Amino acid sequence: MVFSSTVFLLLFLPLTAAVYFLCPRRARNTVLLLASLVFYGWGEPKYILIMLFSTVFDYTNARLIGHFRTTGREKAAKAVLIVDIVGNLGILGFFKYTDFAIDNINSLLSAGIPALGLSLPIGISFYTFQTMSYTIDVYRGIVKPQRNILNVGAYVTLFPQLIAGPIVQYKTVEHELMFRRESVFEASRGMQRFVVGLAKKVLIANQVGALWEEIAAMSAPSAATAWLGAIAFTFQIYFDFSGYSDMAIGLGHLFGFHFLENFEHPYESRTVTEFWRRWHISLSTWFREYVYIPLGGNRHGKARQILNLAIVWFLTGLWHGASWNFVLWGMYYALLLILEKLFLLRWLDKAPRFVGHLYTILCFIMGWVLFAITDFSQLGQYLSAMFTATFADGTALYLLRSNAVLLVLAAVGCTTGPLRLWNRVEARLSDGAAVTLRTVGVVVLLLLSIAFLVGDSYNPFLYFRF
């Protein structure tokens, strides 16, 4: 199930919320667990089994590690941790990368091994990372092993962030899993955030997404059209993904959870380093805590740090999809980040602000082109259209004019501008007037989103298969 569907908005959400708040506190994690299993199994019921297996597997491993810890058997604890990591990565690898590996072996050795053709369990890249963070943190002694398996189940399957993040680490919700307090205030703020996220997804991401798809399908776009397409995808992926995170965080608030922020207006960054501190924060944090720092981070000299960065970004790229273009995309960022560490950051610091913005914008737009087009020959064609085709034609003008309002909304919407403006307006209004204005605003956004959902056949979901 996805949030941006009538079945979620009109049936699943009202029913789940009603049952959840009618139940006594001690039953609420069970309600969340069951609702999450329905939510997850909606697309492919059989993959509920993987979910249940993950829950039991990580619950047991964490308990074992805790047990060995208290009895002082460090080696056994480490062995269980290794089993857990191998198990989790095994599931992820099997479902996500087997066919990719077979494909590569076939083309290298002409082996002709048939592909498995497995459909990827939704959100597997997200929840395997979440469950690993739990067991690793138990091993590190940061959190205690959870005694109630229903709590682990609720954590693993928690539907708000189940299929597209943010990657919620166990330690950030451990307390709330057991002792959270829901409130009208939090629920209200959460649902308002949810509506804003829904509007970002339905009113902007889907619309610029259609523009990108149209341009990507063109056989000979002009340079201006190709750039417009790249910009459209740049907006699509931001509004799609950050909108999803808003919806997830908002729903978390509804049920009394506080997930960490996942996006901090990344397109306003002045360096690529800053961009990656503000884009998909939960993933970068995960890789920093569980890969980069264990590898030694920056503590063993420049050369080792560069190697570590390269490893992390190779894996980050591969995590985004089983295809070489994602690896290329990861290595592209590794290169940029290394260059920035070596000298670019110092240069950019001295340069006027707009230079940093311009440089960063160009970097991430080019990055999204590498990301968006999985086929290398198509990628080459698209890049050559961006840089060598005729500058502009009627089609570019037409698309620009037809989408002008949308593009301006998207450009303004991905900055902190609207938030700053709202804060200034709110400061001048009385409390009651501000709430009234906000109520009208979210209702309008909600009604518009429903209208576009009903009327729109185009409702793809970018991070669905990650």
Added chain:
Amino acid sequence: MSQPDKGGARLMKREHQRRELAPLLAIALVLVGLSAASLLTPDREFSPNENRYLQQRPELTWTTLMDGTFTKKAEDYTADQIALRDMWMESASVVQRAAGRREVNDTWLGRDGRYFAKVTPDTFDAAQYEKNLAQVRTFFDAHPDKDCRVMMVPTPACLLRDDLPANAPLFDAEGCFDMLLADFAAEAIDLRAALTPNAAEMYYRTDHHWTTQGAQTAYGVWCAATGHTDRSWRLEAVSTTFRGTLYSKVLLPDSPYDTVAIAPDAAIRSMDCDGAVSGSLYDMAALEEKDHYKVFMGGNYAKVVIDTGAATGKSLLVVKDSFANSFLPFLVKDYDTITVLDLRYFREGVQPLADGATDVLVLYELTNFAADKNLYKLNKS
């Protein structure tokens, strides 16, 4: 003013928090209200606006649950049976137009409420167009003894370019006509010059078809090309409230209405549409429904045989799309029988029917022709 004491501050905070109830209630009211309204209003079976059957309440069984068909249908069901479905879709269109969008749902929003199917250089299948021309060529070559003609109706957008949104990337229709004329010379009936002067009257504004006036103008060109007498048929409006297929895609509430006319004097003896026999080329009952263009021959059938009652000694085989439906009434005095094939539905051999005819007419609108993958049936033995 004195500082509020601690209790006062707590009270203000509680007041502040209480106010947040309003947006939560408003959101809940929209979702629950819409949900209840959708469940309480009776389900619709068919959406005339969208011209399709809507998803009905799916049956939940173990099999349908496990193979995913239940959940898929349940999603379609909630979307299709949502209360005020048409209102939501209209609103989305209105907002898009207000935001300066020049197209909605693959339909260009032209001048004066005129809509155009969006066909771009990338969506027009030039390769299929060439293949189809070759099929017609082969078919004509196999019948050198007959008067064979191909009438390619210009796509409305090609003749009404000025009514399109500025710079709309229309496919290259001129190139298509060049190709047609190169392959067929005089066998091709070129309507462009005749339809251009009053192009706005030749096509509906809200439907992708040509008007009866457009079809009659084409009839004049056909008469001149084939040596028939133009009988100047009298036209009579039978509907002034027609909103066609392009309206269905756009659903803008302020869309104009089109007028549908027929040639009331085009009488025949009988018409056999895939076995259903009637005495008129016009199906007046269609005017009670949404698609008034169906008044022409009652829509599309695999094979229609028209017994005109004329005594000319000539018979015509027509291979066509729906544009022919409003054109054929003009020919009823020129042939004894007219056999009409729609290759999308026709599954038998074409050859025996061709053998029985003195003349052949292939009549398609250009983009329909290029999109049709059934022309191979012409030469299938």
